[in-house]
Each structure stands twice: as C-alpha cells, then as structure tokens.
Amino acid sequence: MEENANPVYKNDAFGQFRELFYTYGQDGQFQKNVGFHGEADRTTLQQAWDLFAERIEEARQKVLAGKASPIAYYMEKALVNTLDLSMHTGISFWRVKRHLKPKVFNRLNEKDLAKYAEVFKITTEQLKHVE
C-alpha cells in the first residue's frame, strides 16, 4: 500500500485510491487515464468532511449542555438528518423531531430505543450517554 500511496498526499487517509478519468485534448481525442484525484476535487471533499466534523462537535456540546437528546449527537455522527433518520428507523418524522428533546427522550420506551440503537450500530445503554 505504501508504494502505491498517492505521492502528493502520502500521509492522508483520503485520496488513496485511483479512479478512471476521461480527458479531452487539443487533438480532439478522448483519453482514458487511471489516476488519483487532483487537488481541486480533494478540497471540496475535505470541505464536506470538515463540515460534518463541525456539526458532530456542535451537537455533542449541545447534548452535554442538556439542550438536546443524545439522538441529536448520534444522528450527526451517522451523517443523517431527521428525515433520513425517520426513513432508517421507520419512526415518523414528527416523532423523530420530538425525540431530539431531552425531556421526551427520557420517557422513550425500550422498543423505540432499540430501533435507534440498531441504526446507529450501538447498544441502548450507549445510546443514553454521550462521551
């Protein structure tokens, strides 16, 4: 893997696999090349992942301050929004939105907790706490 690593971004986790690209040259030929992503492509990807990290941290602080339920944190961690989460769990959109409140979350029954835990791939015990 080390020899094949992207020479430009050798120490990064991202950008380490080669894709097939087409190009169009001055000679009017479409060429196929296998190569790494350029810097422009990587910048935009990095931007998205930075935003996700930011949102996760923000949600974590909110949960620790008691302004949101742990679901808000795990939801951001799984890169979904409330609409996606309702599709993944099978719980209706409005109920998912309510469950983001700590007060409502504390009253949740085991059955619903298990549904959330399954989507986040954690145990229901873990779901109740944010590290």
Place this chain on the structure above:
Amino acid sequence: MSDNIMIAYTHRQAGHCESGATSNLFNFHGIAMSEPMAFGIGNGIYFSYLPFLKLQFAPMMSFRNLPNTVFHRSMKYLGVDATVIKKFKDPKESMDALDRNLEKGIPTGCQVGVFNLTFFPPEYRMHYNMHNLVVFGKEGNDYWVSDTVMELPQKISYEDLQRVRWAKGAFAPKGKMYWINKVDKELDIKSAVEKGIKKTVYEMIKVPFWLVGVKGIHVLARDIKKWPKKHGNSTASFYLGQILRMAEDFGTGGAGFRYIQGAFLKEAGEKFNNAELLAASDMMGKAANRWRDFSYIGARNCKNRSKPEEDYGTLGDMLHEIADMEKAVYVKLDKIKI
C-alpha cells in the same frame, strides 16, 4: 449448494458505475461494447437541480439519470432479453435469488448503498444509494464483486452484501438486481444510437420543466449569484462545493459525465462515418473542458471559505456560458440524421 463458484467475468475499471457494469455485462455475453457506448445508448447524461431537497446539507443536483436507467434503456433500445427485479419483499429471499443466479453462471448486477460498503474508500462513505456493482462469484461466506469504480475485483461477506443491498433512506435499493439472459441475434446498434440520442435531446432541452436539463443549469447559475448574500460566504462556498462534488468526485469520469457523453458521440461518429456527430463530440468535449475550468476556479472559493477569491457573479456567468455551449450540442444533435 456448492460453496465455491467463480464465473469467468472480466472486471474492467470504468468512469461511471452503472454504464461500466452494463458494458462489462455485454462483454461477458460476447458483444464488444465500450463504456461510453453503453452510457450514450442508455442516455445516462442528465441535469437536474432540486434546491428544495437537501443532500448532505446542501441543495440537491444530479448530473446523471435515475438509477438503473442506463441498463434498462440500453436493453430496451438494443432489444436484448434481460431481467430486472425491482424489489424483493425479504432480504433473505433476495440473497437466495442471487445465489441461484450464480449457480446458473449468470453474473448479476445489484443496486447498493455505499455507506456500509466495506471495501470503499473512507472519504466516499456517505448515504448514497444509487451505486451499482456486479456479483460474479462466491467463496465460502464471501462474494466476489466487480465494482467498476475500483481497480480490482473485491470480496465482501454475505452479511455486508445483504446490508448494502438493503440500505435505507432515499432511493432505497430494496435488493434490486438485474442481469442479461441471453444475446442470440445481431444487434442493431445504429437504431439504438439514434433512439438514445433522441431521448437524450428530449431530456436535456425539451422537457417542459424549468429545473431539468439545460434550463436547470441556467436556474443554478442564477442562484449561485444570490448565495453569498442570502446565506453568507461560508454556506455559499459549501453549496458551491456540492456542485463540484457532484460533478467531479466519485465515479463521474470527470466533468459530470460530459466527457463520457463526448466519447460516445465520437465513437458513434467514427462507427457510422458521420461528420456531424464528430463535430458534436468536439463541442461536447469543449463544454466538458469548460466544466473542468469551472471546478478548478470554484475550488479556490471552497479552500478559502470565509473570503471568496472568485466573485460568485463570474462563476454564475461561467455556468450560463456552459449551459449555452451544451444547448448548442443538443440543438445540433436534434437535427442529425444518422
């Protein structure tokens, strides 16, 4: 049931997951078909801009057609006997159907979600359910899959394959699978190309809806200019990044599939000795190069998020120009007789 099955299926890397899978399936059945050809006949090229839907927290836009269009349409236009099972009721049943196919020696395409795809590079693990791969072998509990975005065939376990085939969310695959039954007659590629181009032209300039096709690019160009004022600089740069991510990253072959479409026009032009098609392919290639320029310039704004280096007005104008360039191609294609 025997445990080890290996179908003599050739894995070739391709720019786009579905047209790559389609062309590889054709090649397995003894018909030489390149990726751009499959892409063009199945009219994979598209543009839609849906600002009221959010994908990864930014407005949704798409440079490609809906999942399974390429396979379905190329089979229809070429008149090939193929089967598509749109959805299963039960995950177990879908995996059994896959096993039965493998035992019969049929490589089978599946629609999957990428979030839980184990061999996938970590930067692309988002909730995106429109990916395609072909399963062509089994070894104990593992399956051999050919994912045309990757360089080599990959292995994936039974449980993981079932999970990605039953990924949830928007455009859930629900175990969708497809395969070619047999190809026994001479294929009429000429009429298929004609039908493919006709449909592409319809979808890009004739759909009476303002968010689809070339009109959609114009609407996007207008919206870009408003973003910094409406949402602030950092959100505007994130939204701009979304356009570039959809166009350049992850299995587009570059420039939001425009290069592949150009290569298709070129190949068709050479095959049928049509100078008009060759001219159209040249125009398409230039439009694609312009998309590339757009993403290089746009990426500068994404790098320096709070202080845009490029004016959003310039970027908007550039998109208007690209839209006009593309429109000229489709208007030309509309008049061509092959």
